[in-house]
Structures are given as C-alpha cells and as structure tokens.
Amino acid sequence: MQNIEECRDKIFILLGKQLIRFQTVEMRLKSLLKLNRSISFEKNSAPLIIEPLVNNHTLGGLSSKALSSLFIRTQQDENSIANNVENSTRIDMRVEFNLCECSYQQLSSQLQEFVADRNFITHHFQEKFNLSVLDECHNAIDFLLLLEKKHKPFLDQFEQYCLTAQTGIDAQISYLKSNLFKTHFIFPVDEIYQEIKTQIENNHKNNGWVSLTTIAAIILKKFPDSNKKIKLEYGFKNLHDLVLNSGLFLLKFEPTLKGERILIKLNNEDVNFTVIEK
Template sequence: MDTPKNELFEHLQQKVFVCIARCLLNLQLYEQSLKKLIPSYEVMTYGPSHDEKVEALSGSTLGILIKHLTSTLLTTERIQQRNESQQEPPEPEKLSARTTFCVVYTDEDHQKLCSTLTDLVTKRNFLVHHFQTEFDLKSHNGCKTALSYLEDLNSLVKNQINELKVFADAMAAGSQKLAEFLNSPEAIRLIDEGLPPNSKAGWLLTLEVQALKEAETLLNENGWTNLSKAREYLHGKQISDDALSHLGVKSWPELLHATTLFRIEKRKNTVTNRWERWYSSNLTSA
C-alpha cells in the first residue's frame, strides 16, 4: 500500500475529509427540506393537521422521503388519479376545502427522475456505510478517486436542494395568491351565494378550468386541443357535463367562452366530415 507522508498528500487527504463533511451536511439539509416540503403539498380543512403530517415524517429515512416526494409533489397523471381515488372523503354536510401543489411529469420523465433520486439514496447509503472500505484514503490515488466521487455526489445533492427550493418558492407564491383570492369579495360571493367567478383569477381556481388546462397540456396539437378528446379526459377525472350548472353555464363551449381564458374555433374533420370545436389558452397565437 502506497502511504506517502508529505504535505501534498496530507493536503489532498484533508480535502477528502472536508468534502465528506460537506456531502453529509448537504444530505442532511436535503432530508430536512423534504420533511418540511412534503407535508405542505396538500392543504385541506379536514383530515390530519399539518403538524401531524410533519410528525409522521419525522423519523423517515431518505428512501421513504423520496417515495413520498415522487408520489405526491413530483408525480404523473396516473399517480394523481390513484391518489384521488384513495382520498378519504370529507365529513358530509360540512363545508370543506382541499388543494394540492404538484408537478406532473410524463411517465418517461418521471421514471428518469425516480432513477436519479434512487441513485442519490444509494450513494448516500454507500457514503455512510461503505465509503472507507471501498476507497483507500491512505494512498494518493485512493484519495484522488474518492475526491472525484465526493465532488460528483455533492454536486448532485446541491442540484436537488436547489430544485426543492424552486418548488418551495412556487408553492409559497401559489399559497399567497390562493389566500388573497379566498379573502377577496369574489371568493366570499362564490362561497356564500354559489355564483360563478367574474374574473380570470377566479375562473382559474375552479376545478373545471384547471382540468381543461390539464387536458390541454396532455392533448394539445400545435397549441390547440380537441374539445371532444378533452371531455373524455374530464370524464376520466369524474367531472361530468352535468357538473357545469353550478358555474352558471350549460356546456363546455359556453364555459370556455365565459372564462375569457381560451380561444375557440371550429374545424371540419376531414374523416367524419363533421365540425369539431378546438380550444387554446394561448390568447396571443395567430
């Protein structure tokens, strides 16, 4: 075993020890950030309190936290639908509210994300349990190899911390806008009298408009979405055509028009020779 005793080697060895400490501290910061963020993705007036959710996660390992993250905040349409089907209903005859914050990925992108985060967990466990048995920190080459590994790991952890910060900032901004709306005369009008929104901000908070925009994200063709296909998507989310009456409209085209959030046009289907409605939220498009 090569064990050089000189200042250059000692300096290199010291850099390894410092980098180990940085990795462990950043991993700890990442875990703390997850424990703070995950309980906040869902705001509701029933079910477990925020403090109870925080307590439930307090002893979770990084692997468990990652599973929570990728099934709640960073998710797919399929996982969202599963979560909704498993959601405990509120007490009947009581006013209740629930909202969630999340980023919806395609199945392929979500799988890549899960692979990256699983790799992070594996590397964290390796650092804690096997690092000294795999790297010879008493040799120059061993220290160089270890330092390269640690720098890559630290970069990965810092990137994930930054991703969480961006998401946390977006959640905070969204929560603030929601709070502002709920304290507005329009929200009081909507809750007390059951009247439809009279502003774009109000319409954007309705379940039906949010679902239309989700359908647009998934189904649009060059910025335009076939309304018939969007309705099939909405029905899959248990939003029926009959649910529109509480918004003061009788049809999806009427809703699209009432919100002033979408452009609508008719196109003739060259196969069926029937006219179809298409919509787009890109109000500036030609």
C-alpha cells in the same frame, strides 16, 4: 503536492457539503409532502388538519412517497386526500407536479441514485477509502468531486420544483386572504345566503330556476342593508355582483320580450382553486 492532512481536510469539507445537500433534499421533500393537507372546519370545533405523516421517514421513504403523490404521471383523485366529513367545510391544499413519462422516469432514476449515494456516504465511505493512505485520499477526493458533478442537474431541477411549489403556495395564500375565499366559505352561513337558498329550494317551477330579480327584491325587502353588508364584508358591489361572479350560483340567461332575464340555482358542486404553472 498536497500532504495527507491537507487531503483529509479537503475530504471533510467535500463530505460536509455533500451531507448538507442530502439533508436539504430530505427536509424539502418533507415540507413539500406536508403541503398536501386537508383542513376541516366543523361548527364549534377547532380546525382539523390532516397531513401526511413524514417526520420519521428516511430519504429513501420520502423519495418513494414523493414519486407516488407529489411527482405524478396522471391526475390524482381529489378525494384521495381525505374523506368528506358531514356537516363541515373542507379545504384541500394540493401541490403536485404532473410530469411526462420521460421526465418522471428521469427524476425517479435521479432520486434512486441520490439515495444510493447518500447511503454509501453514510455507511460505506470509510470502508471504501482508507484515509490513512495518500493515494486513497486522492481517490476519495476524485470520487466526491465526481459525485458533486453527477448530482448537480438533479439538484438544479429540484430547486426549480421547490420554487414552483412556493409560487403555488403564495397563490393559494393570496386566495385564502381574498374576498372570493370569504364568499365561498363564509357567505354560505350568512343569513342572506340562507334566505336565497330557502327561496330557491321552495321553488318547484321552471325546473327549480328562480329569477335573480325576484330573489333580489325578496332579499332587499327582508334585509335592507344587504348590499352594504355584501360590499363591506365580501368585497362585491352588491347582491347582483356576488350572485353573478362568486361561483356559488348556477346561471341561465332566458330571452324575454324586453331582452333577457337571469335565472339562478344553487351551485352544489365543490369549489376548486387551481394554479397551473406553465
């Protein structure tokens, strides 16, 4: 039979492990919430990063915020992250988990119990268990072992959420390093794009649609090295490849006597990049 000192040592070990679990979930919730940020780029200014203010939140506050903005039952409004800033480019970084009602309620209940148990351990454990009495020490050990068993399903699921978030962030980072990103956010200020934009906006025929062949001829005449530049700086084979595959332009295929021709317009819609974890 264990003596009281051995029991206390075991209690302190179990308490230490439990407190580390509480702190780990708290730190990971902060990290996950701060991933939902907006980055605005304005000319001649440093990037402006807007992210949730969570550093001073308690575990309870973090849990409530996570249930309203991270673990959600319905799709959130994309404009809820930050207001549009005129004359700037904005990148919205989003990490969220769309849960069914049953999963959401289960997670909500698990988080509430987790927070309540954390508060009990922190503020009331020694009131509940008198560690100078052997039987009370045994009761404390049983309580802590039961607590560990109770929270294991939640902690395992939370670990999977973190791994999924990491996968999503890795994909977003990969996108930010890609030629497609450079095309979406750098090419629009390039002189080649600006000339295409001018040609399209000055066209008042055919409901604003312009032949890609016509545009290409104008660009190649004004910028003879345009295809070489597009390949080196943006990773597309040539101007045609960029227009057809970058998403910066709307496309329409119009039948002709010899086959068909491609008409283009500027795509003024927001460019969205979404990673769906199945």
